[in-house]
Amino acid sequence: MFPPDTPARVERAHRSIVPIYAFLETYQAWKSAGRDDACDFALGNPHSVAPEPFVSALRDAVTPRSADWYAYKINERPPRDLVAASLRDLTGLAFEAEDVFLTNGATGALQIVFNALIGPGDEAIVNHPPWFFYDGMILNAGGLPVRVATTPSTFDLDLAAIERAITAKTRLVIVNSPNNPTGKVYGEATLAGLSEILTRAERKHETTIHLVSDEAYRAVVYDGARFVSPAKFHDRTIVIYTYGKTLLTPGQRIGYAALSPRLDGREALRRMLTSSQILCGWAVASALMQHALPALEHLSPDMADLQARRDRLVAGLRDGGYETRAPEGAFYITPKTPIADDAAFAGDLARLGVYCLPGSVVQMPGHLRISVTANDAMIDRALPRFAAARAAAAG
Numbered sequence: 001m002f003p004p005d006t007p008a009r010v011e012r013a014h015r016s017i018v019p020i021y022a023f024l025e026t027y028q029a030w031k032s033a034g035r036d037d038a039c040d041f042a043l044g045n046p047h048s049v050a051p052e053p054f055v056s057a058l059r060d061a062v063t064p065r066s067a068d069w070y071a072y073k074i075n076e077r078p079p080r081d082l083v084a085a086s087l088r089d090l091t092g093l094a095f096e097a098e099d100v101f102l103t104n105g106a107t108g109a110l111q112i113v114f115n116a117l118i119g120p121g122d123e124a125i126v127n128h129p130p131w132f133f134y135d136g137m138i139l140n141a142g143g144l145p146v147r148v149a150t151t152p153s154t155f156d157l158d159l160a161a162i163e164r165a166i167t168a169k170t171r172l173v174i175v176n177s178p179n180n181p182t183g184k185v186y187g188e189a190t191l192a193g194l195s196e197i198l199t200r201a202e203r204k205h206e207t208t209i210h211l212v213s214d215e216a217y218r219a220v221v222y223d224g225a226r227f228v229s230p231a232k233f234h235d236r237t238i239v240i241y242t243y244g245k246t247l248l249t250p251g252q253r254i255g256y257a258a259l260s261p262r263l264d265g266r267e268a269l270r271r272m273l274t275s276s277q278i279l280c281g282w283a284v285a286s287a288l289m290q291h292a293l294p295a296l297e298h299l300s301p302d303m304a305d306l307q308a309r310r311d312r313l314v315a316g317l318r319d320g321g322y323e324t325r326a327p328e329g330a331f332y333i334t335p336k337t338p339i340a341d342d343a344a345f346a347g348d349l350a351r352l353g354v355y356c357l358p359g360s361v362v363q364m365p366g367h368l369r370i371s372v373t374a375n376d377a378m379i380d381r382a383l384p385r386f387a388a389a390r391a392a393a394a395g
């Protein structure tokens with residue numbers, strides 16, 4: 001499958017994303033079999049046209065105001081200022097513009113951080129089940145992902161297990177709240193507890209351990225739940241964000257990494273993150289997106305809409321006989337499959353024109369991952385098909 005002299009690091013990184021890659025091929029095959037009435041819950045993609053404020057922000061930003069409008073950009077001052085101000089509002093911490101690194105989405109932001117912090121053999125703690133690209137990106141940076149299971153059934157962080165997993169080689173811990181795939185939003189007590197553990201471990205091992213806070217879905221929380229950034233509790237925090245989830249425009253890439261103002265050694269890290277942006281293949285938001293950012297920064301997702309879809313899906317799935325939790329945040333509902341083979345069950349659903357991600361692809365075997373970003377008509381059509389597929393599988 002890999003050419004014979006593929007370096008071990010490269011092979012491990014690529015091998016780690018084979019399941020999602022294989023699913024994407026299956027998904028393309030489902031789509032090209034071409035049912036007009038398909039209901040697509042497979043990925044966190046939009047299924048309605050992009051909102052007008054987003055389109056007009058880009059239309060406005062596309063017109064050059066100066067000769068260097070489309071010159072090489074790294075981190076432009078006006079969008080950096082705005083992001084720092086938003087982070088100050090969000091956290092009450094004195095975030096500074098110089099600590100904001102504007103990247104091509106959260107993936108770029110994560111990779112520049114991993115490349116700046118991780119050396120050969122260094123360890124990065126990943127809470128399980130994780131977003132499907134963390135492992136590959138850590139391996140790509142030369143490090144080793146160390147999986148720590150979250151607490152069964154609640155999916156809260158297992159602080160004692162994290163503490164046990166930390167070694168002298170641990171360079172960072174990734175925390176993703178609201179979580180993809182579990183929908184968990186971590187509470188203040190958990191985050192305060194995590195900070196204590198990290199501080200204690202740093203003292204014990206005489207090392208520095210960064211908390212990398214993946215806040216991709218921080219604007220997507222349900223039932224009035226409140227997102228709290230781990231940066232409020234832990235000084236050595238790097239915030240990762242993307243506009244792709246908030247605006248539901250993941251193909252038009254912009255996001256950032258931001259250093260907490262309480263992180264010591266920020267000046268050296270600033271230089272490293274900027275050079276990582278270049279070394280990671282110009283992991284920089286495009287000129288157009290940097291110009292558009294001031295008009296995008298204050299847009300928020302249509303939470304009434306997302307909440308209504310989450311509620312309909314959760315209630316409809318339960319009525320159809322599925323056992324499922326209601327996510328507190330992010331885009332995904334993860335019902336149990338009626339048979340253990342989640343990929344086979346996703347195949348049954350696909351034959352009915354309902355596309356879902358098999359849970360085993362996101363380390364949740366025996367489940368499906370269903371995105372609430374499907375449109376209402378898809379949900380209307382899909383609920384009876386979900387019920388029929390379950391009845392057939394149980395039957």
Ligand code: PMP
Binds near residue numbers: 176214242244250
């Ligand atoms: N982190 C999480 C938890 C995600 O779900 C995603 C997108 N699926 C990303 C990071 C990457 O975001 P982006 O598309 O902006 O790179």
